Amino acid sequence: MLENIPRVLPDNLSVHLDATKMNIPPVFGWLAATGNISNTELQRTYNCGIGLVLVVEPKNTERVLDGLRLAHNGQLLGTVQSRPANQPQVVINDEHFTANLQRVQRVVQQPKKKVGVLISGTGSNLQALINATRSSTFGSGAEIAVVISNKADVLGLKRAAAANIPTKVISHLNFTKAVDPRATFDEAVTAELEAHGVEIVCLAGFMRILSPGFVRRWKGSLLNIHPSLLPKYPGLNGVRQAIEANPRDSVSGCTVHFVDEGIDTGDIVVQETVPILVNDTEDTLAQRIHQAEHYAFPHALRLLATGAASLKR
Ligand code: GRF
Numbered sequence: 481m482l483e484n485i486p487r488v489l490p491d492n493l494s495v496h497l498d499a500t501k502m503n504i505p506p507v508f509g510w511l512a513a514t515g516n517i518s519n520t521e522l523q524r525t526y527n528c529g530i531g532l533v534l535v536v537e538p539k540n541t542e543r544v545l546d547g548l549r550l551a552h553n554g555q556l557l558g559t560v561q562s563r564p565a566n567q568p569q570v571v572i573n574d575e576h577f578t579a580n581l582q583r584v585q586r587v588v589q590q591p592k593k594k595v596g597v598l599i600s601g602t603g604s605n606l607q608a609l610i611n612a613t614r615s616s617t618f619g620s621g622a623e624i625a626v627v628i629s630n631k632a633d634v635l636g637l638k639r640a641a642a643a644n645i646p647t648k649v650i651s652h653l654n655f656t657k658a659v660d661p662r663a664t665f666d667e668a669v670t671a672e673l674e675a676h677g678v679e680i681v682c683l684a685g686f687m688r689i690l691s692p693g694f695v696r697r698w699k700g701s702l703l704n705i706h707p708s709l710l711p712k713y714p715g716l717n718g719v720r721q722a723i724e725a726n727p728r729d730s731v732s733g734c735t736v737h738f739v740d741e742g743i744d745t746g747d748i749v750v751q752e753t754v755p756i757l758v759n760d761t762e763d764t765l766a767q768r769i770h771q772a773e774h775y776a777f778p779h780a781l782r783l784l785a786t787g788a789a790s791l792k793r
Pocket of ligand 1: 601602603604605606684685686705706707734770773
């Protein structure tokens with residue numbers, strides 16, 4: 481970080497990097513602690529997770545980020561400023577860097593939170609969660625212990641099996657004769673989650689309304705992803721609601737939120753926006769929102785699993 485970035489800078493300019501925004505891979509936290517390595521040495525020797533640095537004009541920042549953020553985790557890391565004589569060319573606030581490194585070290589030291597993912601279909605969000613929890617650089621602080629589907633033979637189950645994650649089909653159709661079919665089905669799901677030691681539950685396209693008992697059992701540990709910028713367009717067909725709105729909004733997106741007893745009303749953890757284009761159909765917008773979802777859900781899970789986000793009420 482300290483020696484490569486200056487290669488693209490004239491001597492009279494410096495970069496000021498915001499260490500609070502750096503996504504430092506856990507291995508550097510371990511390395512710093514184990515090797516008793518100072519911040520400066522760490523920054524001089526390693527990239528600390530920064531793969532590629534682009535220097536762009538401020539007026540182009542948003543446009544460049546639009547192309548890089550979702551697919552490549554691109555983010556705004558700092559600014560280029562004029563460089564007073566005898567000052568370093570890469571300026572990083574030491575306290576912020578230490579705090580970020582310590583956060584990463586805490587993640588490495590804590591056991592990973594066990595996650596149960598509930599699905600009903602394709603499971604592309606499940607796949608994003610699998611990739612993030614398996615990534616050695618993302619530092620999710622979580623691992624998927626079980627994937628439960630209320631439908632047999634769906635693609636999501638194959639994705640889980642391919643990743644060697646235990647799966648279970650619990651069909652809601654088996655509970656129709658119970659006095660309270662919804663609550664009884666939910667109890668069976670909770671029992672399966674508990675049997676796998678689950679601490680966090682992610683609803684990734686789970687097409688069921690949950691009973692109040694289930695929501696209370698998992699309160700503060702239950703995340704859902706919804707394809708709109710809540711509180712806009714809750715409930716079914718969030719994408720169609722956005723396409724059919726008159727006048728049309730210029731942006732849509734997705735929301736990861738804690739689940740409460742309402743429909744898509746719980747506290748918001750992460751939102752990602754995408755543009756709505758003039759020629760968009762429900763399909764093209766849904767695809768764009770899906771890309772945002774695959775970015776947002778892992779980030780929200782990381783916030784919850786590492787204790788950086790929690791339910792406030
Ligand atoms: C997503 O659009 C999500 O917002 C909604 O259900 C869909 C699931 O898609 N809750 P996938 O099964 O993860 O591909």
